[in-house]
Amino acid sequence: MKQMIPFLIALICLILVILEGTLASLSLPFVKSDWMIVSHFAFVFLIYVTIFFEKDYTYYAIALSVIVSLIIDVVYTDVIGVYIFAYTFTLYVIRVLMKVLQANVIIAMLMTLLGVSAVDMVVSFLYQILQIHQAGWDFYWVNRLVPTVIWNLLIGLLLYVIFAKRLSKWSTIKFDRAD
Amino acid sequence: MFDKKRRLFIIMISLIIIVGLIGFTLRDRANLTMVEDFVHDSVGWVQEIVNKPIAFTTGIVNNIKEVRNVYRENQVLKSNLEELRQLKYSNQELTQELEELQEILDKTESDFLQNFDTIQASVTARSKDQWFKQVTINKGTQDGVQPNMAVITGSGMIGKVQTSSPFTSTVLLLNGFDRSNRISVNVDLSDSDNDISGFIVGYDEERELLVLEMNESNSDVEEGQVVFSSGLGGMFPKGLEIGEIKEVQADRYELTTMAYVKPSADLNDLNHVIVIDRAVIPVDAEQEGEESS
Numbered sequence: 001m002k003q004m005i006p007f008l009i010a011l012i013c014l015i016l017v018i019l020e021g022t023l024a025s026l027s028l029p030f031v032k033s034d035w036m037i038v039s040h041f042a043f044v045f046l047i048y049v050t051i052f053f054e055k056d057y058t059y060y061a062i063a064l065s066v067i068v069s070l071i072i073d074v075v076y077t078d079v080i081g082v083y084i085f086a087y088t089f090t091l092y093v094i095r096v097l098m099k100v101l102q103a104n105v106i107i108a109m110l111m112t113l114l115g116v117s118a119v120d121m122v123v124s125f126l127y128q129i130l131q132i133h134q135a136g137w138d139f140y141w142v143n144r145l146v147p148t149v150i151w152n153l154l155i156g157l158l159l160y161v162i163f164a165k166r167l168s169k170w171s172t173i174k175f176d177r178a179d
Numbered sequence: 180m181f182d183k184k185r186r187l188f189i190i191m192i193s194l195i196i197i198v199g200l201i202g203f204t205l206r207d208r209a210n211l212t213m214v215e216d217f218v219h220d221s222v223g224w225v226q227e228i229v230n231k232p233i234a235f236t237t238g239i240v241n242n243i244k245e246v247r248n249v250y251r252e253n254q255v256l257k258s259n260l261e262e263l264r265q266l267k268y269s270n271q272e273l274t275q276e277l278e279e280l281q282e283i284l285d286k287t288e289s290d291f292l293q294n295f296d297t298i299q300a301s302v303t304a305r306s307k308d309q310w311f312k313q314v315t316i317n318k319g320t321q322d323g324v325q326p327n328m329a330v331i332t333g334s335g336m337i338g339k340v341q342t343s344s345p346f347t348s349t350v351l352l353l354n355g356f357d358r359s360n361r362i363s364v365n366v367d368l369s370d371s372d373n374d375i376s377g378f379i380v381g382y383d384e385e386r387e388l389l390v391l392e393m394n395e396s397n398s399d400v401e402e403g404q405v406v407f408s409s410g411l412g413g414m415f416p417k418g419l420e421i422g423e424i425k426e427v428q429a430d431r432y433e434l435t436t437m438a439y440v441k442p443s444a445d446l447n448d449l450n451h452v453i454v455i456d457r458a459v460i461p462v463d464a465e466q467e468g469e470e471s472s
Binding site for chain 2: 017021033071078083127139
């Protein structure tokens with residue numbers, strides 16, 4: 001069990017990445033057509049891994065974020081590197097922040113809000129530099145940033161309910177229990 | 180002290196690697212590296228398993244929605260069936276006539292759609308980042324899909340194959356096209372024999388319509404006319420329906436006419452697509468060459 005936990009977390013991440021692609025191909029009924037909703041499920045999950053699972057001396061979330069974002073870059077985009085940078089950098093900042101913050105539901109939601117908006121802004125900014133898109137800031141924050149953040153907060157709440165307790169339990173099993 | 184230095188070193192190295200990766204992948208590439216092929220295929224494989232229950236549920240929901248309209252639809256379909264029978268008959272006649280005429284002219288090559296192999300595929304995923312207008316389909320080079328093949332649905336063209344791995348491929352949708360991969364098209368004029376030619380040069384994000392640039396200034400272009408691919412340029416076969424003209428205007432210097440085209444196929448809701456294999460043509464040409472030599 002002890003050795004299996006990181007692999008279990010990795011498996012959950014992989015499934016979340018795949019769900020991101022599947023959900024994008026479905027047309028959700030309550031969504032306006034010019035909204036661009038980007039799912040960052042795996043990233044939100046990795047935030048919770050950072051908050052509830054990670055110890056000071058381990059780097060599971062960072063390592064997983066490199067793998068997960070590499071998959072996202074290869075499968076869903078043309079340019080490899082943008083998501084790797086955005087995900088890993090933001091997770092690192094959250095990790096540093098969590099050294100001084102407590103792990104509870106408000107902090108977790110706040111981190112989801114800040115993390116998702118930071119990731120999405122970094123991604124869009126980099127794609128603008130690379131001339132993947134030419135949308136201006138006004139267009140971007142109305143049509144993409146706000147819907148994306150709201151959508152990911154809802155999913156984040158769901159993931160929190162499912163995984164927060166479990167992740168801290170896994171953390172004690174993995175690091176604290178002596179056997 | 181040492182730890183801090185090492186951390187900085189690692190960060191610098193990874194930044195350099197990331198910038199290198201971005202630079203490497205930003206070029207126009209038709210062929211993927213082996214690693215990318217592997218990731219595409221293994222993710223695609225898992226994706227199909229994950230999609231099964233989801234497709235099942237959405238299927239049930241759609242079925243319930245459809246049951247309500249079944250009676251009305253049935254009436255319409257019955258009346259269509261009559262027309263279809265007539266159409267089939269005239270189609271047979273026309274095909275026969277065409278063949279006879281072709282024989283007379285000694286013309287064996289034809290650019291018609293019927294002469295192409297088709298590959299059926301289903302859409303397994305869409306790019307989660309919507310700046311990229313691309314979807315993943317579950318057929319790859321093993322099934323004969325190659326980069327730059329046209330992809331259509333029943334209602335019209337949706338895009339072209341961008342990259343293909345052994346078991347999955349990525350399709351670039353029409354609204355992701357730009358000047359580097361434009362489509363040569365004809366506008367179908369109902370009251371004249373000549374078609375007007377032009378290029379689809381891109382996609383207008385605000386209007387959500389394709390931008391069509393005519394080769395010359397032409398006043399015959401009107402709303403409601405249908406745009407077809409012309410087969411020139413060699414990339415796409417002739418006669419694929421692309422869309423309907425919604426808006427016409429002169430360009431900035433009034434040298435050419437610009438029109439905005441609404442794609443016939445719904446690019447936001449894709450399930451089953453058809454990849455059109457152009458590779459049939461060179462084989463025919465080869466045979467012909469052998470026969471004549």
